[in-house]
Amino acid sequence: MDFTITHRDPASPARAGRLYTDHGTVDTPAFMAVGTAGAVKALHVRDLRESVGSQIMLSNTYHLFLRPGVDIISRAGGLHHFNGWDKPILTDSGGYQIYSLADMRKFTDDGVVFQSHIDGSKHYFTPERAIDIQRALGADIIMAFDECTPYPCDYDYAKKSMNRTHKWLKRCMDHFAQTECQHGYTQALFPIVQGSIYPDLRKESAEYISGMNAFGNAIGGLSVGEPARMMYDMTRDVCAILPDLKPRYLMGVGTPANILESIALGVDMFDCVMPTRNGRNGMLFTSRGIINIKNEKWKDDFSPLDPVGTVFADLQYTKAFLRHLFVAKEMLAAMIATIHNLGFYIWMMREAREQIIQGTFTDWKEKMIKQFMQRR
RNA sequence: GGGGAGAUACCAGAGCGGUCAAAUGGGGCAGACUGUAAAUCUGUUGGCACAGCCUUCGAAGGUUCGAAUCCUCCUCUCCCCA
Numbered sequence: 304m305d306f307t308i309t310h311r312d313p314a315s316p317a318r319a320g321r322l323y324t325d326h327g328t329v330d331t332p333a334f335m336a337v338g339t340a341g342a343v344k345a346l347h348v349r350d351l352r353e354s355v356g357s358q359i360m361l362s363n364t365y366h367l368f369l370r371p372g373v374d375i376i377s378r379a380g381g382l383h384h385f386n387g388w389d390k391p392i393l394t395d396s397g398g399y400q401i402y403s404l405a406d407m408r409k410f411t412d413d414g415v416v417f418q419s420h421i422d423g424s425k426h427y428f429t430p431e432r433a434i435d436i437q438r439a440l441g442a443d444i445i446m447a448f449d450e451c452t453p454y455p456c457d458y459d460y461a462k463k464s465m466n467r468t469h470k471w472l473k474r475c476m477d478h479f480a481q482t483e484c485q486h487g488y489t490q491a492l493f494p495i496v497q498g499s500i501y502p503d504l505r506k507e508s509a510e511y512i513s514g515m516n517a518f519g520n521a522i523g524g525l526s527v528g529e530p531a532r533m534m535y536d537m538t539r540d541v542c543a544i545l546p547d548l549k550p551r552y553l554m555g556v557g558t559p560a561n562i563l564e565s566i567a568l569g570v571d572m573f574d575c576v577m578p579t580r581n582g583r584n585g586m587l588f589t590s591r592g593i594i595n596i597k598n599e600k601w602k603d604d605f606s607p608l609d610p611v612g613t614v615f616a617d618l619q620y621t622k623a624f625l626r627h628l629f630v631a632k633e634m635l636a637a638m639i640a641t642i643h644n645l646g647f648y649i650w651m652m653r654e655a656r657e658q659i660i661q662g663t664f665t666d667w668k669e670k671m672i673k674q675f676m677q678r679r
Numbered sequence: 680g681g682g683g684a685g686a687u688a689c690c691a692g693a694g695c696g697g698u699c700a701a702a703u704g705g706g707g708c709a710g711a712c713u714g715u716a717a718a719u720c721u722g723u724u725g726g727c728a729c730a731g732c733c734u735u736c737g738a739a740g741g742u743u744c745g746a747a748u749c750c751u752c753c754u755c756u757c758c759c760c761a
Contacts, residue, residue: 335714337714337715338715339715340715344715344717344718345718361714363714363715366715366716393714395714396714398714399714399715400714400715400716402714403714403715403716404716407716419716420716421716446714449714451714495714521714523714524714525713525714526713526714527713528713534713552714553714554713554714555713555714556713556714557713558713561713573714574713574714575713575714576712576713576714576715576717577712577713579715580712580713580715580717580718580719581711581712581713583717583718583719584711584712584717584718584719584720586711586712595709595710597708597709598708598709599707599708599709629718630707632718634718636718637718
């Protein structure tokens with residue numbers, strides 16, 4: 304695996320690069336579509352690849368562990384073989400579920416007991432186990448087992464949690480070094496910076512994480528409800544410390560504006576459920592702003608979804624028809640919205656990359672963000 | 680022809696003398712959603728000069744301090760028997 308920065312924006316820390324994996328190349332800045340259970344909801348891998356143009360997708364250790372189970376995926380030859388996506392995959396470690404399933408978990412001395420959201424059964428995750436599972440799943444990039452703190456989070460807890468994440472990281476790194484991918488290709492482990500919204504904790508965490516000398520590094524614990532300003536401040540502080548030549552991954556971000564601002568701070572990789580989930584709920588990200596396609600005002604708007612969109616569905620379907628599909632609760636509504644939104648996100652990343660290469664990123668970014676501020 | 684049941688807000692359907700502008704579903708409208716417990720959740724859904732007032736429960740009369748709820752009559756619907 305390799306990562307090269309090919310261009311730098313003259314007016315900001317933004318950079319364009321290439322991430323090389325055994326399953327192909329990822330141009331950065333990159334957005335990863337979220338396929339929690341091994342599938343991007345409402346989308347075929349063929350459309351993810353050919354229509355949307357994704358180069359990498361994300362899946363979740365916790366969900367795949369519960370269903371269908373690690374053994375099945377391992378016997379299938381790894382997640383790539385199981386779900387038919389032969390390009391790069393990143394798996395989250397289950398750390399986020401410690402946060403989102405907060406009322407169904409219990410910390411012990413060296414791990415976390417989870418209660419399954421599916422059937423209530425109890426399962427024990429440790430850093431070592433999270434690595435073992437991700438070795439068996441076989442994603443190209445795997446994540447350290449961390450705790451994502453909520454917002455707001457008091458200082459003492461943030462510090463305690465950060466220290467626990469650091470201890471877990473050490474165990475993840477050690478266990479990672481002692482094990483191998485089960486499917487014959489290279490995997491990289493990304494550690495995760497925590498520290499909530501406290502600059503000194505973020506600094507401490509970023510320094511600790513940098514010292515682990517991993518292939519790439521992630522920033523976690525943001526976009527959990529804090530003001531965007533805070534998120535940018537934390538991201539800026541952390542990026543200033545993380546190794547310049549290694550990929551930086553801002554986990555769970557975000558809105559188009561969040562992503563563009565974070566690219567400008569030197570982030571290379573993103574993932575977010577927003578284009579898929581919000582799409583299924585009727586929110587469309589278009590080149591002319593954000594729209595709620597379920598609103599009555601679109602009922603007789605026979606213009607294409609996005610006249611300058613890059614996905615076939617953008618010209619194939621009208622706003623009025625897609626609104627009708629949502630109102631009628633047709634499955635096709637979710638499919639069209641998903642392919643459109645992901646197409647938009649991927650287009651935006653390609654364009655951002657191109658603007659960095661051309662040296663015009665900063666001006667372009669400002670113009671784009673103004674467009675996203677407007678709701679139509 | 681005989682016997683019975685019923686008409687309530689956009690729809691279905693509770694309510695059966697005051698705490699009813701009227702439960703609950705559905706539908707409509709709007710909002711939320713950031714490493715997915717989410718094809719989900721929340722709000723709202725008679726009018727207005729909106730902590731109050733006005734007009735509503737098939738129509739018209741009546742009883743009562745007070746009626747969607749009781750009585751009379753009218754109109755319409757459905758069911759059973761022949």
